[in-house]
Amino acid sequence: DAGVIQSPRHEVTEMGQEVTLRCKPISGHDYLFWYRQTMMRGLELLIYFNNNVPIDDSGMPEDRFSAKMPNASFSTLKIQPSEPRDSAVYFCASSLGTSGRETQYFGPGTRLLVL
Amino acid sequence: AQSVTQPDIHITVSEGASLELRCNYSYGATPYLFWYVQSPGQGLQLLLKYFSGDTLVQGIKGFEAEFKRSQSSFNLRKPSVHWSDAAEYFCAVGRTSYDKVIFGPGTSLSVIP
Numbered sequence: 001d002a003g004v005i006q007s008p009r010h011e012v013t014e015m016g017q018e019v020t021l022r023c024k025p026i027s028g029h030d031y032l033f034w035y036r037q038t039m040m041r042g043l044e045l046l047i048y049f050n051n052n053v054p055i056d057d058s059g060m061p062e063d064r065f066s067a068k069m070p071n072a073s074f075s076t077l078k079i080q081p082s083e084p085r086d087s088a089v090y091f092c093a094s095s096l097g098t099s100g101r102e103t104q105y106f107g108p109g110t111r112l113l114v115l
Numbered sequence: 116a117q118s119v120t121q122p123d124i125h126i127t128v129s130e131g132a133s134l135e136l137r138c139n140y141s142y143g144a145t146p147y148l149f150w151y152v153q154s155p156g157q158g159l160q161l162l163l164k165y166f167s168g169d170t171l172v173q174g175i176k177g178f179e180a181e182f183k184r185s186q187s188s189f190n191l192r193k194p195s196v197h198w199s200d201a202a203e204y205f206c207a208v209g210r211t212s213y214d215k216v217i218f219g220p221g222t223s224l225s226v227i228p
Contacts, residue, residue, distance in 0.1 A: 004158070043159075043205065043218045056215065091158055100209035100216060101147040101166060106158030 004107035006092050012113045018080040021110045024073055025094030033104060034067055034077050035091040043091075049075065082114045117142040119208050119219035127225040128196050136191040136222050138206030147209040148189040149216065150180055154202045162204075165189065176200070201226045 005024040013019055025032050033048040047057040052069045060067070064083070069075040079086055089111050093104040118141045128134055140146055147166050151159040163174025170182040180191045189206060203223050209216040 042220045045215060048215070093158070101164075103149075103161045103164065104159075104216065106151075106160070108156075108158050 004092055004094055004105050006090075006107035006110050008110060009108060010111045010113075012115065013082055014115050015083055016081045017114075018078065019082045019086075019112060019114075021077040021079075021090050021092075021112070023075045023077070023092030023107060025075070025092070026096075026105055027073065029094035029096045029105070030072075031095045031097075031102075031104075032069060032075050033091075033093040033095075034075070035093065035106075037089045037091060037109070038087075046077070079112075082112075084114045087112055087114050117146065117208055117210065117217055119206050119217050121204075121206055121219040121222045123222045124220070125223045125225070127227060129227045130198050131195050134191075134193045134196045134200070134224070136204050136206075136224070138189045138191065138219060139187050140189065140206075140208045141187065142208060142210060144210065145184070147216075148180075148182060149207040149209070150174065150178070150189075150191050151205045151207060151218075152176075152202050153205065153221075159205060162191070196224075196226055198226045198228060200224060 007022045034046040036044045046059045047067045049069045067077045089109045091109045093106045095102045095104045120139045122137050149164045150162040153159045162178050163172050165172045165182045172180050178193050203221045205221045206219040207216045
Protein backbone atom coordinates (compact mmCIF):
# COMPACT_ATOMS: atom_id res chain seq x y z
CA ASP A 1 0.00 0.00 0.00
CA ALA A 2 1.21 3.53 -0.72
CA GLY A 3 0.34 4.76 2.73
CA VAL A 4 -1.53 7.94 3.49
CA ILE A 5 -1.13 10.43 0.67
CA GLN A 6 -1.33 14.16 1.16
CA SER A 7 -1.20 16.96 -1.33
CA PRO A 8 0.23 19.43 -1.79
CA ARG A 9 3.39 18.83 0.24
CA HIS A 10 4.08 22.54 0.42
CA GLU A 11 1.76 25.49 0.02
CA VAL A 12 2.60 29.16 0.10
CA THR A 13 -0.28 31.58 -0.13
CA GLU A 14 -1.22 35.11 0.75
CA MET A 15 -3.47 36.13 3.58
CA GLY A 16 -7.11 36.04 2.59
CA GLN A 17 -6.74 33.31 0.00
CA GLU A 18 -8.53 29.98 0.17
CA VAL A 19 -6.39 26.94 0.88
CA THR A 20 -7.42 23.35 0.26
CA LEU A 21 -5.46 20.44 1.62
CA ARG A 22 -6.11 16.93 0.39
CA CYS A 23 -5.76 13.49 1.86
CA LYS A 24 -6.14 9.94 0.61
CA PRO A 25 -6.24 7.46 3.50
CA ILE A 26 -5.02 3.89 3.40
CA SER A 27 -7.52 1.74 1.60
CA GLY A 28 -9.87 -0.03 4.00
CA HIS A 29 -9.23 2.28 6.93
CA ASP A 30 -12.42 3.58 8.49
CA TYR A 31 -11.02 6.44 10.54
CA LEU A 32 -9.46 9.61 9.24
CA PHE A 33 -7.86 12.35 11.32
CA TRP A 34 -6.65 15.84 10.57
CA TYR A 35 -3.91 17.27 12.81
CA ARG A 36 -2.07 20.55 12.91
CA GLN A 37 1.48 20.84 14.21
CA THR A 38 3.17 24.06 15.30
CA MET A 39 6.12 24.80 17.50
CA MET A 40 3.97 26.67 19.97
CA ARG A 41 1.04 24.27 20.28
CA GLY A 42 2.52 20.93 19.29
CA LEU A 43 0.29 18.36 17.63
CA GLU A 44 -3.40 19.26 17.74
CA LEU A 45 -6.29 17.12 16.57
CA LEU A 46 -8.58 19.24 14.43
CA ILE A 47 -11.28 16.81 13.36
CA TYR A 48 -11.82 13.13 12.72
CA PHE A 49 -14.16 11.04 10.65
CA ASN A 50 -15.51 7.53 11.02
CA ASN A 51 -16.88 5.91 7.87
CA ASN A 52 -16.85 9.32 6.17
CA VAL A 53 -18.94 10.94 8.90
CA PRO A 54 -17.44 13.75 11.00
CA ILE A 55 -17.45 12.61 14.62
CA ASP A 56 -15.64 15.32 16.52
CA ASP A 57 -14.70 18.73 15.16
CA SER A 58 -14.10 20.37 18.50
CA GLY A 59 -10.49 20.98 17.59
CA MET A 60 -11.27 23.07 14.55
CA PRO A 61 -10.02 26.52 15.54
CA GLU A 62 -12.79 28.59 14.00
CA ASP A 63 -15.33 28.82 11.23
CA ARG A 64 -12.68 29.56 8.69
CA PHE A 65 -11.76 25.89 8.83
CA SER A 66 -13.91 23.19 7.29
CA ALA A 67 -13.35 19.54 6.44
CA LYS A 68 -15.17 17.08 4.27
CA MET A 69 -14.94 13.43 3.45
CA PRO A 70 -17.14 12.77 0.41
CA ASN A 71 -16.05 9.15 0.14
CA ALA A 72 -13.85 6.59 1.83
CA SER A 73 -10.80 7.46 -0.20
CA PHE A 74 -10.70 11.24 -0.07
CA SER A 75 -10.86 14.07 2.42
CA THR A 76 -10.23 17.80 2.27
CA LEU A 77 -9.39 20.44 4.83
CA LYS A 78 -10.21 23.94 3.69
CA ILE A 79 -9.20 27.27 5.18
CA GLN A 80 -11.09 30.30 3.94
CA PRO A 81 -9.88 32.97 4.33
CA SER A 82 -6.38 32.01 5.39
CA GLU A 83 -4.40 34.02 7.94
CA PRO A 84 -0.68 34.05 8.81
CA ARG A 85 -1.38 32.30 12.11
CA ASP A 86 -2.62 29.30 10.13
CA SER A 87 0.94 28.61 9.05
CA ALA A 88 1.74 25.10 10.25
CA VAL A 89 2.23 21.55 9.12
CA TYR A 90 -1.06 19.76 8.60
CA PHE A 91 -1.12 15.99 8.90
CA CYS A 92 -3.70 13.51 7.83
CA ALA A 93 -3.77 10.09 9.48
CA SER A 94 -5.92 7.03 9.10
CA SER A 95 -6.57 3.92 11.14
CA LEU A 96 -8.58 0.75 11.11
CA GLY A 97 -10.91 0.27 14.01
CA THR A 98 -11.40 2.21 17.20
CA SER A 99 -8.42 4.48 17.31
CA GLY A 100 -8.12 4.58 21.04
CA ARG A 101 -6.17 1.37 20.62
CA GLU A 102 -5.26 1.18 16.99
CA THR A 103 -2.20 2.45 15.23
CA GLN A 104 -2.62 5.67 13.32
CA TYR A 105 -0.79 5.92 10.02
CA PHE A 106 0.32 9.42 9.22
CA GLY A 107 0.85 11.06 5.88
CA PRO A 108 3.96 13.14 5.20
CA GLY A 109 2.13 16.37 5.94
CA THR A 110 1.42 19.61 4.12
CA ARG A 111 3.62 22.51 5.12
CA LEU A 112 1.50 25.66 4.85
CA LEU A 113 2.88 29.16 4.88
CA VAL A 114 0.47 32.07 4.82
CA LEU A 115 2.12 35.39 4.06
CA ALA B 116 -9.55 13.98 31.51
CA GLN B 117 -6.64 12.00 30.22
CA SER B 118 -3.35 13.78 29.60
CA VAL B 119 0.21 13.01 28.66
CA THR B 120 3.35 14.78 29.79
CA GLN B 121 6.86 14.44 28.48
CA PRO B 122 9.09 16.27 30.96
CA ASP B 123 12.07 16.62 28.63
CA ILE B 124 11.65 19.04 25.75
CA HIS B 125 15.06 18.29 24.31
CA ILE B 126 17.69 15.63 24.97
CA THR B 127 21.18 15.29 23.54
CA VAL B 128 23.08 12.01 23.71
CA SER B 129 26.28 10.70 22.20
CA GLU B 130 26.10 8.00 19.58
CA GLY B 131 26.39 4.61 21.24
CA ALA B 132 25.08 5.85 24.58
CA SER B 133 21.89 4.58 26.14
CA LEU B 134 18.67 6.55 25.96
CA GLU B 135 15.60 6.94 28.11
CA LEU B 136 12.72 9.24 27.21
CA ARG B 137 10.16 9.87 29.89
CA CYS B 138 6.41 9.80 29.58
CA ASN B 139 3.77 10.19 32.26
CA TYR B 140 0.06 9.89 31.75
CA SER B 141 -3.05 10.71 33.68
CA TYR B 142 -5.96 8.32 33.30
CA GLY B 143 -8.16 6.43 35.76
CA ALA B 144 -7.96 3.03 34.17
CA THR B 145 -5.29 1.16 32.26
CA PRO B 146 -4.79 3.11 29.08
CA TYR B 147 -3.49 2.15 25.70
CA LEU B 148 -0.03 3.63 25.38
CA PHE B 149 1.93 4.46 22.28
CA TRP B 150 5.29 5.86 21.25
CA TYR B 151 5.58 7.50 17.85
CA VAL B 152 8.67 8.91 16.15
CA GLN B 153 8.79 11.80 13.72
CA SER B 154 11.88 12.15 11.58
CA PRO B 155 12.60 15.60 10.15
CA GLY B 156 10.12 16.51 7.45
CA GLN B 157 8.15 13.33 7.91
CA GLY B 158 4.90 12.20 9.47
CA LEU B 159 4.69 10.24 12.68
CA GLN B 160 5.47 6.52 12.70
CA LEU B 161 4.54 4.04 15.40
CA LEU B 162 7.47 2.66 17.38
CA LEU B 163 5.55 0.47 19.80
CA LYS B 164 2.34 0.20 21.78
CA TYR B 165 1.08 -1.32 25.00
CA PHE B 166 -2.40 -2.67 25.63
CA SER B 167 -2.05 -5.29 28.33
CA GLY B 168 0.08 -8.20 29.47
CA ASP B 169 3.84 -8.02 29.65
CA THR B 170 4.77 -4.55 30.84
CA LEU B 171 7.97 -4.50 28.80
CA VAL B 172 7.15 -3.89 25.16
CA GLN B 173 9.50 -4.31 22.25
CA GLY B 174 9.24 -2.09 19.23
CA ILE B 175 10.92 -1.35 15.96
CA LYS B 176 14.43 0.02 15.52
CA GLY B 177 15.63 -1.57 18.77
CA PHE B 178 13.38 0.49 21.06
CA GLU B 179 11.55 -0.81 24.09
CA ALA B 180 9.23 0.73 26.65
CA GLU B 181 8.14 -0.26 30.11
CA PHE B 182 4.71 0.35 31.56
CA LYS B 183 4.77 1.11 35.27
CA ARG B 184 1.29 1.44 36.65
CA SER B 185 2.43 2.63 40.08
CA GLN B 186 4.29 5.54 38.50
CA SER B 187 1.84 6.19 35.65
CA SER B 188 4.80 6.05 33.34
CA PHE B 189 5.66 4.56 29.98
CA ASN B 190 9.31 5.39 29.38
CA LEU B 191 11.03 4.64 26.11
CA ARG B 192 14.52 3.15 26.11
CA LYS B 193 17.24 2.15 23.73
CA PRO B 194 20.54 0.61 24.84
CA SER B 195 22.69 2.14 22.12
CA VAL B 196 21.64 5.19 20.12
CA HIS B 197 22.46 5.60 16.45
CA TRP B 198 22.80 8.92 14.65
CA SER B 199 19.68 8.05 12.64
CA ASP B 200 17.64 8.06 15.85
CA ALA B 201 17.74 11.86 15.93
CA ALA B 202 14.07 12.80 15.71
CA GLU B 203 11.03 13.97 17.66
CA TYR B 204 9.43 11.36 19.90
CA PHE B 205 5.81 11.49 20.97
CA CYS B 206 4.12 9.53 23.70
CA ALA B 207 0.37 9.06 23.31
CA VAL B 208 -2.49 7.62 25.34
CA GLY B 209 -5.81 6.18 24.26
CA ARG B 210 -8.58 4.26 25.92
CA THR B 211 -11.24 1.69 25.19
CA SER B 212 -14.15 2.79 23.07
CA TYR B 213 -12.76 6.22 22.64
CA ASP B 214 -11.54 7.24 19.24
CA LYS B 215 -9.14 9.99 20.04
CA VAL B 216 -5.55 9.48 21.06
CA ILE B 217 -3.96 12.21 23.13
CA PHE B 218 -0.41 13.06 22.14
CA GLY B 219 2.22 14.46 24.45
CA PRO B 220 4.20 17.57 23.56
CA GLY B 221 7.12 15.56 22.23
CA THR B 222 10.81 15.22 23.08
CA SER B 223 13.39 16.26 20.55
CA LEU B 224 16.42 13.98 20.44
CA SER B 225 19.79 15.09 19.13
CA VAL B 226 22.62 12.61 18.66
CA ILE B 227 26.26 13.71 18.84
CA PRO B 228 28.67 11.70 16.65
